[in-house]
Amino acid sequence: MTDSSTDRNERAQLAFARLLPKLFRGGQAFVGVEASLSGLSGTQAATRPTGLPHSVAELVAHINWWNRWMLDIIETGQATPYPRHADETWPEVTEDDWGRIRNDFYELLARIDPHAARPDLASPVNHDETIGELLADMALHSAHHFGQIVTVRQALGAWPPPGGGDTW
Template identity: 40%
Template structure:
């Protein structure tokens, strides 16, 4: 079954375009558990647990990806957000990082931003960003526009999709380490 051309993009025999394939990566793609499944059934307390020896909780990882989603969407909207000087600046402080043997009730918030303190709000912002980026990845006219570095927008979109998949794997690993895997709806267990 040969692929055929639709504009500048390939379409396979099933009618799936390269744009569809890139778009699906924002939610996890076909070879991975989805972000929705990876976060399913995780309480706010579990989301903020930091496994021993690791630097981030699931909430910290999701906040990081959401931070860069917001940044990329701002760039696409024509804004010029400042670049971070250090990688740590792309990891928003978590309101409540809970060590596995600590008492969450006595953990002090590092900051009071509701996005960082409310797991459900963070997930809503995160999934909204995923949906927007996935829609952009299917929009041929949008992709033809150049980004501020002079590249077609499919370049940063594809790069960011890879960034998200990298961190999706981290979320699964953190959930395994805190004993919260598989999620209620099931997930890969190998």
């Protein structure tokens, strides 16, 4: 590799490392995850609006399932077997589960933070992916479902959250 391509790769890795935390927590592109989850009662979080397939609690429990699965790969090199069916990643929830689900989300997010700042994002975690690729996949999956969380909250009349958020 030439010096200019090495320098370009280092700059790209630095830019990616700076972007990762914003992908997990929100930023300019979308309302932060803390704001998106704030102010919801267990009843609101567990309510599945008419015409929508999931409640906020179900969406967050699903995000938790995958974040835990991917963190296990990053941290131990192993994970539970890949699910045979998508429904295995959608735990059943009730309004009484909301506090635990929300706390689990924040605990998993805290486990992600140090990985997002790692200098070895280009290192492989398995034969197919690098640490950075797995983290990016986690972030994009979470962002996708947080968009759905906003839609569910809008359908419930619970948007914007107390901390504010885009209303368009």
